[in-house]
Amino acid sequence: MLDARTLAIALVVTTLLSALMLQLASYGRMHLPGGRHWVVGLLLLAVTWGLMALRGVVPDVLSVLLANLLIFTAAVLLYAAMAEVVGLPPYPANLRWTAIIGGGGLSLAFFGGAIPMLMIFIVSLALTLLLVMSVRMLLRGATRMEAPARYAMGLWLGLCALILLVRTIGALVHPPASMQMTGPLHTLSMLAAQVIVLGCSLGFALMARETMVMELAQRATHDALTGAFNRYAFDPVGQAALTRLAREPGELSVLMLDIDHFKQINDDIGHLAGDEVLCEVARRIESLLRGGDMLARYGGEEFCILLPATGPAEALQVAERLRLAIASELFMLKGCSIKVTASIGVATVAEAMELKQLIGLADSALYGAKLAGRNRSCGPGLC
Numbered sequence: 001m002l003d004a005r006t007l008a009i010a011l012v013v014t015t016l017l018s019a020l021m022l023q024l025a026s027y028g029r030m031h032l033p034g035g036r037h038w039v040v041g042l043l044l045l046a047v048t049w050g051l052m053a054l055r056g057v058v059p060d061v062l063s064v065l066l067a068n069l070l071i072f073t074a075a076v077l078l079y080a081a082m083a084e085v086v087g088l089p090p091y092p093a094n095l096r097w098t099a100i101i102g103g104g105g106l107s108l109a110f111f112g113g114a115i116p117m118l119m120i121f122i123v124s125l126a127l128t129l130l131l132v133m134s135v136r137m138l139l140r141g142a143t144r145m146e147a148p149a150r151y152a153m154g155l156w157l158g159l160c161a162l163i164l165l166v167r168t169i170g171a172l173v174h175p176p177a178s179m180q181m182t183g184p185l186h187t188l189s190m191l192a193a194q195v196i197v198l199g200c201s202l203g204f205a206l207m208a209r210e211t212m213v214m215e216l217a218q219r220a221t222h223d224a225l226t227g228a229f230n231r232y233a234f235d236p237v238g239q240a241a242l243t244r245l246a247r248e249p250g251e252l253s254v255l256m257l258d259i260d261h262f263k264q265i266n267d268d269i270g271h272l273a274g275d276e277v278l279c280e281v282a283r284r285i286e287s288l289l290r291g292g293d294m295l296a297r298y299g300g301e302e303f304c305i306l307l308p309a310t311g312p313a314e315a316l317q318v319a320e321r322l323r324l325a326i327a328s329e330l331f332m333l334k335g336c337s338i339k340v341t342a343s344i345g346v347a348t349v350a351e352a353m354e355l356k357q358l359i360g361l362a363d364s365a366l367y368g369a370k371l372a373g374r375n376r377s378c379g380p381g382l383c
């Protein structure tokens with residue numbers, strides 16, 4: 001028959017193996033977000049289970065008080081690891097205060113009479129609250145479709161919080177006679193802890209992997225400076241829209257936008273301020289586009305905009321709107337305001353063709369706009 005002490009020792013092994021697995025997953029050049037916090041949290045938990053296994057052998061101050069204070073610290077570290085994965089502050093004030101008040105309350109209860117019911121109640125309640133905070137953090141803003149691992153981890157921790165809540169109420173309804181590791185309730189707790197540690201570590205690894213994949217996908221498809229799409233993302237979408245014109249009649253327009261005299265801007269106010277100009281231009285363009293439109297940074301100071309279901313007159317209107325949004329409001333940089341203008345080439349097609357051809361047409365129109373004096377939008381035969 002398995003007793004709670006044997007299970008606590010098994011738990012030490014399980015926890016250490018989980019920590020080792022995550023440490024190996026972060027090995028080399030792959031940095032698992034939150035991995036360090038999680039591994040340290042697990043190591044503290046392993047020490048906790050070890051101390052619990054020694055209950056009755058070592059003084060209670062170690063096997064009861066220290067063990068439970070370590071659990072609070074581990075819970076805070078595990079929260080911080082998950083917060084790092086989802087990009088939120090790792091140690092919010094309510095988390096710290098819950099751990100501190102829980103730890104303080106437990107210490108008072110321990111030195112003020114060590115009533116088992118009170119101590120189990122305080123520990124279970126504080127841990128339930130820490131878990132509820134983790135669940136809120138994970139489920140807030142995460143949908144099942146977009147971040148399934150984060151969502152599943154949120155639900156899993158919710159289940160763990162429920163189990164702990166039952167234990168909290170159980171401590172009040174059936175007060176335990178002692179803190180010793182005996183009896184079916186302790187055995188059950190240790191079994192549940194096995195499943196919780198394994199489930200949480202697996203969930204964390206999947207969640208961290210999910211975040212890494214999303215981050216890599218973002219980097220592969222977006223320009224790091226402006227946040228606009230890059231050519232690798234733009235070209236297939238543009239080509240697919242053009243190919244569709246063979247089956248579905250319609251029109252498609254492309255704008256090529258180039259900032260005027262950008263070299264001069266760089267020379268006058270510096271390369272970093274030039275970067276800010278690029279970001280602000282992208283922001284202004286983005287704010288004026290419709291849902292189906294697509295903005296990409298196509299070269300240094302050149303942007304390409306895909307306008308599906310847009311004819312030549314409407315495309316020229318959009319181009320003018322973008323040009324004015326850039327030229328009419330001064331850019332505030334390094335405490336001084338500068339005027340930035342852009343030239344735009346417009347091209348529209350109504351039949352399938354290679355994207356390169358369409359971009360070539362827009363480029364020729366852009367060249368025309370530059371030749372005609374810059375700060376203008378030009379289409380075929382229209383400048």
Ligand SMILES: Nc1nc2c(ncn2[C@@H]2O[C@H](COP(=O)(O)OP(=O)(O)OP(=O)(O)O)[C@@H](O)[C@H]2O)c(=O)[nH]1
Binds near residue numbers: 263299301
């Ligand atoms: N700050 C900054 N500058 C960039 C970046 N990429 C390209 N550039 C600069 O953009 C400038 C482009 O200069 P040109 O191609 O001569 O064009 P221009 O000065 O805008 O002149 P026109 O297009 O003819 O009006 C070069 O000086 C590049 O160094 C970038 O990411 N950041």
